[in-house]
Amino acid sequence: MHWTILGAGAIGCLWAAQLQRAGASVGLVLRSPERLAQFQSRGGVSLIDDSGETFCPLSATLAATPRPIEQLLLCTKAYDSQAALESVWHRLNADSRILVLQNGMGSQQQAIERAGNDRVLIGSTTDGAYLRAPFEVVHAGHGETAIGRFDSTAATLPDCGPHFGLQLRQDPAIKTTLWRKLAINCAINPLTALYGCRNGELATVQAYSRALDALCEEFEAVARARGIPLFDGPLRDQALLVVRTTANNYSSMLQDIRHQRPTEIEQITGFLCNEARLAGIDVPHNRAALQQVRQLQHNRGIVSPSTSASPKSLSN
Numbered sequence: 001m002h003w004t005i006l007g008a009g010a011i012g013c014l015w016a017a018q019l020q021r022a023g024a025s026v027g028l029v030l031r032s033p034e035r036l037a038q039f040q041s042r043g044g045v046s047l048i049d050d051s052g053e054t055f056c057p058l059s060a061t062l063a064a065t066p067r068p069i070e071q072l073l074l075c076t077k078a079y080d081s082q083a084a085l086e087s088v089w090h091r092l093n094a095d096s097r098i099l100v101l102q103n104g105m106g107s108q109q110q111a112i113e114r115a116g117n118d119r120v121l122i123g124s125t126t127d128g129a130y131l132r133a134p135f136e137v138v139h140a141g142h143g144e145t146a147i148g149r150f151d152s153t154a155a156t157l158p159d160c161g162p163h164f165g166l167q168l169r170q171d172p173a174i175k176t177t178l179w180r181k182l183a184i185n186c187a188i189n190p191l192t193a194l195y196g197c198r199n200g201e202l203a204t205v206q207a208y209s210r211a212l213d214a215l216c217e218e219f220e221a222v223a224r225a226r227g228i229p230l231f232d233g234p235l236r237d238q239a240l241l242v243v244r245t246t247a248n249n250y251s252s253m254l255q256d257i258r259h260q261r262p263t264e265i266e267q268i269t270g271f272l273c274n275e276a277r278l279a280g281i282d283v284p285h286n287r288a289a290l291q292q293v294r295q296l297q298h299n300r301g302i303v304s305p306s307t308s309a310s311p312k313s314l315s316n
């Protein structure tokens with residue numbers, strides 16, 4: 001099976017390198033001729049992990065290439081997902097399979113609506129990776145990738161080769177897994193972006209912890225109303241646990257703001273606010289956080305491709 005990676009950022013390069021190392025056939029789809037030229041001057045991806053640095057030779061093309069796609073990994077940022085999928089639509093056929101691996105919610109449902117439930121697997125990962133330079137990925141945190149179907153029907157894990165270096169898990173409740181990740185992201189990401197702080201400060205600065213409590217209580221009310229089971233204990237305890245274990249980290253949302261990149265706020269807090277509206281629940285603290293992050297992006301001159309798009313409900 002040939003893998004096509006759409007979104008050659010941190011996660012895309014991590015998967016591409018690991019697939020190549022596992023002996024799978026894999027290629028990247030790049031967004032522009034400039035990116036392609038940049039890639040071709042090196043001809044592969046560098047993977048930096050515990051065992052050092054490995055160069056993984058790969059091919060790359062532009063979306064317009066006619067080669068049919070067997071297995072697509074869609075791992076752009078969530079706000080780029082729809083446009084990216086459209087760009088390769090002519091290369092997909094009835095046998096093509098798509099694995100959507102993104103944070104937040106809304107983009108998964110869009111892919112299913114476009115390609116049909118049977119062709120789409122949904123993933124949620126706790127791996128951590130970042131690009132040291134274009135096409136040079138650091139595998140900073142080893143986690144696992146849960147994979148399943150949105151409607152909870154049986155899903156077989158895609159073939160990544162016998163020696164694939166990332167941990168995969170079949171997840172019959174992937175929607176719940178995504179909601180749980182969303183819950184943690186809703187609690188931590190907007191606040192760290194707005195306060196400009198490390199994760200740990202949400203536990204040590206009293207005013208920040210109170211803000212986190214308020215976001216969590218609202219989230220729990222919405223999840224209850226939508227019939228989504230979260231954690232055994234209160235969400236705030238779970239969020240504070242994550243905050244303490246990642247105390248020195250800067251959240252991805254804060255890093256996006258600092259690097260002048262759009263955040264995934266629409267697919268995170270925006271999604272939650274939309275779900276709350278559908279459930280008839282007021283979530284003033286989350287609404288305020290959404291508006292403030294939008295304002296922060298605006299003030300920094302960051303144009304988000306999805307600011308005007310209202311994330312879709314996934315509960316039905």
Ligand SMILES: NC(=O)c1ccc[n+]([C@@H]2O[C@H](COP(=O)([O-])OP(=O)(O)OC[C@H]3O[C@@H](n4cnc5c(N)ncnc54)[C@H](OP(=O)(O)O)[C@@H]3O)[C@@H](O)[C@H]2O)c1
Pocket residue numbers: 006007008009010011012029030031035075076077078080083084085087101102103104125126127128129130131252264
């Ligand atoms: N990084 C992590 O540790 C991590 C962990 C868990 C979940 N996630 C989630 O995984 C997803 C991907 O994250 P990431 O960190 O890998 O993001 P990223 O580093 O920003 O990479 C996204 C890549 O998508 C490319 N792209 C966007 N639109 C495209 C298009 N139309 N055609 C081709 N390429 C396109 C971008 O290309 P350009 O470079 O040309 O802009 C960029 O290289 C996000 O939803 C994120 O929240 C990430």
